[in-house]
Amino acid sequence: MCGMKFKFVLQLTLVYIFSLLPERANACAVCFTATEETLEAFYATTIILTLLPLVMVSSIVYWLYRKHRKIG
Amino acid sequence: MSQSTSAVATDTHAEHHEELSFLYKYILPIDHKIIAMQYIFTGMIMAIVGGYFAYAFRMQLAFPGDLVPLYGLVGPGEYNMLVTNHGTIMIFWVAMPVLIAGFGNYLIPLMIGCDDMVFPRLNRLSYQIFLVSALVLILSFFVKGGGFGGAWTAYPPLSSVAEYSLTDWGASLWLLAVALEFISFLLGGINFVTTAMNARAPGMKMLDIPIAVWFIVVAVILFMASVGPLVAGAVMLFMDQRVGTTFFLPSAGGDPLLWEHLFWFFGHPEVYVVLLPTMGIVAEIITVFSRKKLFGYRTVLYTAFATGGLSFVVWAHHQFIAGIDPRMANVFTVTTVLISIPLAEMMFSYIATLYGGSIELKTPMLWALSFLAAFLIGGVTGIYLGASAMDVYFHDSYFVLAHFHYTFFPITIIGMFAALTYWFPKMFGRMMNETLGKIHFWGTFIPFNCIFLPLFFLGLAGQHRRIYNYDHFPDLATQELQDIRVFATYSLIVMIFFQLIFVYNFFHSMFKGEKATENPWKSNTLEWTTLSPPPHGNFKVLPTVYRGPYEYSVPGRDEDYWPQNEAPKKS
């Protein structure tokens, strides 16, 4: 009984430790080719492409809103 | 333009809307209604082509190696060409032109109470480019090597190297057609947003705009903000194919994953681009046929904004197994699950609108309700796929295929039929036959479920997509799985036969149907206050708006509807 509980705690600890090392829990078959620079470039471009439209559209909408408010 | 010229302007305006020769009325129109018809009819013709392709490859899957009646033998290359172009046509040449360009063109000026789009010539140019793009796509089926067969996502290097795809010119023409089509919708989109912004009827405030118009505008803004990267990617891919650059060729310094980024950066917002117009159309229909105010107009509107904003941050969930960083996959799993919240809220608002209403089950209402039911299944299965841990196993299986057909079929086909049956009286001045309409509805909706529900089970059994003959895979060639495939194919044939009823009903009603009144459904929005069909210039007197579009069953009134332009009684 006690052994089973210990086993469970051990398993939980192992899962926790592995979750801190996500590159070890890498399940995909093709993830090993990219260099760290490429990964970083993909991060950067993802952020640029994602935020740019949101920033542009919301600033245009805000500008139009202010123009309309001024007119009344 | 100064104020002094406006009186003169009004005079020439009336004159301007007089007689037009046949050429300028139907072939080179600037009237938004005629351009809308051109888009809708072109889209419906392309839907026949796309459906024919679906028939051919479903027959091959059910009876591998047999001659397909009315088509011939489907070989592996042929099969790839059929599925690729089925997907491309249904999304880019059916969903986009009918739902956004077609109904957007038809509804925006009528619903906001103005006489035409603000840039009518740009509008005409937009359709002409669209027509050219459709012709280029059709041309690509007949060049040497046949049409492109690298899937509608066109991943390189399969799509960029002619020795791999075996469709040297087919691939290039396909890409050219897609790029032309985007330019066409770019021009249309500029028009839609500007019109909705600047040409509204006096008195129509932002929150008096019907949901259908709002959603088309949000969808267009999403499209405009997301299409740039795909155009850039298409230019690069085209150069890879024809000029000899190596942007996507890993052996020469390129990166194939880059294409997936650029493609899906557009590709995922695109899903919401086609979803939102249908959602708007359904909102109009369910309020009219349940004679109730739309539950939470503002909530529905804000959920659309939230969906639009979030749609830019979910796209990498298409690449969970393509080699992206697993840490990034975690982020995109969270955002993907998040986007279901605004959409669920929208669905709940619609269901709350139905609750307690006096529901009339006319044909458009049946389509609208079936959209909600079917899209629910599509949405819920999407949550499974959004979780990266499960997607690793479901990826590229028939589960994915069934999932997106449960979203795209309701959006495109059911949404199109809902809109056509609802606005038919306004478009052609005659009513459609209700009995035939209902037979067509049940004959489409039941076979639709019979086609795609079994495919979920095929996917869970491990059936992979894009395989032309499962006989080569012993695990997948069992009799039970083959029976499911045959059942799905037969259901498709049944569904195709029921479309003939629609075609008959559509054309018969167009010429011989019962004459429609101005407002047969007793609706509030502005398009129902003018003649059916509306004359060139839309309104005899351009309307003034006094209230929101969903004032149904207001207490203390004799009628249960209250048109937006009816002046309030002076007490």
Added chain:
Amino acid sequence: MKNISSQSVLLTTSEIPLYAANKRSKPPVSNGVIGMLIFLVTEAMFFAALISAHMVIRAGLTEWPPWGQPRLAIETTALNSLVLLVSALLMGYSRRLLQQDKISSGRRWFGISILFGIFFLLSQGYEWVQLLEFGLTLSSSVYGGLFYLIIGAHAFHVIGALSVLIYAWNRLGSSKNPITPEAVFPLQILWYFVVCIWPVLYVLVYLS
């Protein structure tokens, strides 16, 4: 009345502004400007994608520029960039003059701004000829491909913007078929965009 069109040159609207027809109040932002802004959102995303492509492909290669490929003319192009920026400033000045209804002097500075733009274009074209002679072509390496793709995309925008600007400049002062200053504002916004995106591309392609 028919001869004076306040509509933008690119975005021809119906003969009659809709707001005039039903005593509609004039919208605070003109149709042309809204249409152009939406178009520029798409354009900005197009260039953002090209920039992303450059960053990703650059990160995948250890040697940049690759071995055997010529270096780009950083100094000459810096001078060119300055010319382009001055052109945008002149365009802004002419816009202010046009807003004050000083059509003839506004038109003069408008023309000078276009001339600066043409100088930029010709000078860049000369640089391209030299690079081609040194062996940098589209297919010589992914480096060359990216250079001609990004700078070429910008050059296409310069050519397109300049041609509509010249057309507008011509119609602005002509006696037969004139347009109001309001009609050229959207095109001037297009020119600001084309100029403003250039320093980003210059830093990315030439300096990184």
